[in-house]
Every structure is written in structure tokens, then in C-alpha cells.
Amino acid sequence: MLIQSAVDIAPYLQQWYEEDISVYVFDKEKALAAINHPKLNLGVYVGQPLEDLKSTMSYRTITTQQRLVGKVDLTKSQFGIPYVAISNPIYDQTDFVGGMTVVMSTEAFDTLLTTGEEILAAVEQISAAAGSLADAGEELSANTQEMSKETESVQKEIIDVAKITGQMKSIAARSNILGINSSIEAARAGEVGRGFAVVAEEIRKLADTSKESAVSIEENIKKVQESVGMLVDTFANLAAVSEEQAAGISELSSALDQIRHLAENLVQNGRKEMSI
The missing domain is CATH 3.30.450.40 (GAF domain)
Known part of the structure; x- marks a missing residue:
């Protein structure tokens, strides 16, 4: 049997x-x-x-x-x-x-249940921290993107300023020519044109000074433009990294949610007792 x-x-x-x-x-x-x-x-x-x-x-x-x-x-x-x-x-x-x-014996069972409860508590803490980190990562990503847009705007404005310095150089060149022509005409006028010759000389000096200032400004603008360009690239890279980190943290939060769900099931099933 x-x-x-x-x-x-x-x-x-x-x-x-x-x-x-x-x-x-x-x-x-x-x-x-x-x-x-x-x-x-x-x-x-x-x-x-x-x-x-x-x-x-x-x-x-x-x-x-x-x-x-x-x-x-x-x-x-x-x-x-x-x-x-x-x-x-x-x-x-x-x-x-x-x-x-x-x-x-219930010893192994109780140990498993205790372990499940400890895992659940730990995962809940980590999950909460990951959630906060995810929020911070998303905020950082958003701020970085905004800063990247602002630096790009500054870069465009610098280009516009660079155009102005070009105009200044053009005006200085024309003023210099005007001063030369005025000096020639003053020389032709002789004694009568002496006062006009002084004005012509001042125009030439002003043209030279304007040209030197424009060149100096242009050089400084180039340096600033290079720095801003590097800053734009840095913010663009930082924005990309921030987005990747935010996505990674989001995936981590999702995985932790699954682990927490499994731990909850383990604990809930462990706490169930069949009545005798």
C-alpha cells in the first residue's frame, strides 16, 4: 500500500x-x-x-x-x-x-521574514532618496538647458557688438581720409586755411584713436567670444549629461519600485498564517 x-x-x-x-x-x-x-x-x-x-x-x-x-x-x-x-x-x-x-522550525522562516522587512525598509529609504535625486536631476537638467540658451543668446549679442566695432573701424578710416583731404585743402588755402588745418589734424588724431580703440575692442571681443563659445559647449555637454543622469535615476527609481514591490509581497506572504 x-x-x-x-x-x-x-x-x-x-x-x-x-x-x-x-x-x-x-x-x-x-x-x-x-x-x-x-x-x-x-x-x-x-x-x-x-x-x-x-x-x-x-x-x-x-x-x-x-x-x-x-x-x-x-x-x-x-x-x-x-x-x-x-x-x-x-x-x-x-x-x-x-x-x-x-x-x-520557524527560525529560518522568521529570518526570511525579518530579512524581507529589512530589505523593504532599506529599499523604501533608497527609493525615497532616488526620487529626490531624480527631481534634483530633472531640475538641474532644466536649469542647465536654460543657462545654455542664455549663453547662446549672449554669444549672438557679442557677434552683434563685433559688427559695431567693424563699423567703428570703417568710420575711423573714412574720418582719417577726411582729415587728410582737409589738410590738403587747408594747405592750398595758405594763411587763411591755417585754422582749418588744425581742425583737420584733430580729425585725423580722432580717427587714429577711434581705429586703435576699435582694434582693441575687437581683440577683447574675440577673447570674450572664445570664452563664451567654450561656455556654450560646456553647458551643452552638461545639459546632455544631466539629461542622461536624470534618465538613469528614473530607471533606478523604477527598478527600486519593482524591488520594493517584491519585498512587500515577501513580507505580506510571510505574515499570512493559516488558521489551525
């Missing part, structure tokens, strides 16, 4: 599990095998009537003919110790003949 095979194999199950376990086999009325582990002794003995074990998972499996898994805490255990029970019905072909129950 299949149930006899279960009785024969029960003593070997303790060797196959890494955890400390106890194994029990029942027919419809009594215990046929009771392999109590020293660290997990429920006090069940061979021949013990099922009526004595009404508060156990084994009794429920025999009466319902269903596979049951549950964590029995200390307040619900009739044996004075907490445990996790896995109880399976035994069928000989289509006939229900009994059941086998494997009982293990």
Missing part, C-alpha cells in the same frame, strides 16, 4: 532536508509514523488517535483531504513551540488513505 511506503520513507526524510524537521504519517484514525526531531519534538507518537490532534494541520488535512501549509505561532500551538507545517493527503490511486506532515 502507498501509505506503508510513506511510513517506510519517513525516517529518511530528515536526512534529505537541511533544516531540522519532524515527520508524521497518519491514516484516517491514528499516527502510523512519528519521527520527532530532538529540536522540534511535538510529542506525537505512533498509535496516537487523531482525535487528540484536532488543533493540528495534520488533523485538518485528514478531515478535508487537502494539502495545507501554515505557520503555527506559539499562541496557537498545542505543543508549546512554534512551527511551520506542510501536510499532504495520500491517495492510493483514487482512494484517500491518510496523510503525511513535515514540520520544520
Whole structure:
């Protein structure tokens, strides 16, 4: 009979599990095998009537003919110790003949639950920090893009100023020519044109000064333009990096949400107890 095979194999199950376990086999009325582990002794003995074990998972499996898994805490255990029970019905072909129950310590279970709770708490903290970092990254990206636009605008204005210096040089050149022509005409006029010659000389000096100023301004503008150009490139690169970082942080937040969801499921499932 299949149930006899279960009785024969029960003593070997303790060797196959890494955890400390106890194994029990029942027919419809009594215990046929009771392999109590020293660290997990429920006090069940061979021949013990099922009526004595009404508060156990084994009794429920025999009466319902269903596979049951549950964590029995200390307040619900009739044996004075907490445990996790896995109880399976035994069928000989289509006939229900009994059941086998494997009982293990709650230590590993509780450790797993505690670990899950710690992971959940840690992930929630990291997730919150990542969310703040993502917000900061997006704000930085937006600010950097705005600054990049502003520097590009400044660059355009500098180009416009550079055009003005070109006009200044052109005016200085024309003024210089005008001064030369005026000097020539003053020389032709002789004594009468002496005063006009002074004015012509001042015009030439002003033209030279304007030209020198325009050249100096042009040189300074070129330097500023080069600096602003470098600044534009820097902000453009920074904007691109900021966008990548914001996207990466967003992906990290999404991954953390998934981990948090898994940890929540682990903890919620671990906290569920099947009533005995």
C-alpha cells in the first residue's frame, strides 16, 4: 500500500532536508509514523488517535483531504513551540488513505521574514532618496538647458557688438581720409586755411584713436567670444549629461519600485498564517 511506503520513507526524510524537521504519517484514525526531531519534538507518537490532534494541520488535512501549509505561532500551538507545517493527503490511486506532515522550525522562516522587512525598509529609504535625486536631476537638467540658451543668446549679442566695432573701424578710416583731404585743402588755402588745418589734424588724431580703440575692442571681443563659445559647449555637454543622469535615476527609481514591490509581497506572504 502507498501509505506503508510513506511510513517506510519517513525516517529518511530528515536526512534529505537541511533544516531540522519532524515527520508524521497518519491514516484516517491514528499516527502510523512519528519521527520527532530532538529540536522540534511535538510529542506525537505512533498509535496516537487523531482525535487528540484536532488543533493540528495534520488533523485538518485528514478531515478535508487537502494539502495545507501554515505557520503555527506559539499562541496557537498545542505543543508549546512554534512551527511551520506542510501536510499532504495520500491517495492510493483514487482512494484517500491518510496523510503525511513535515514540520520544520520557524527560525529560518522568521529570518526570511525579518530579512524581507529589512530589505523593504532599506529599499523604501533608497527609493525615497532616488526620487529626490531624480527631481534634483530633472531640475538641474532644466536649469542647465536654460543657462545654455542664455549663453547662446549672449554669444549672438557679442557677434552683434563685433559688427559695431567693424563699423567703428570703417568710420575711423573714412574720418582719417577726411582729415587728410582737409589738410590738403587747408594747405592750398595758405594763411587763411591755417585754422582749418588744425581742425583737420584733430580729425585725423580722432580717427587714429577711434581705429586703435576699435582694434582693441575687437581683440577683447574675440577673447570674450572664445570664452563664451567654450561656455556654450560646456553647458551643452552638461545639459546632455544631466539629461542622461536624470534618465538613469528614473530607471533606478523604477527598478527600486519593482524591488520594493517584491519585498512587500515577501513580507505580506510571510505574515499570512493559516488558521489551525
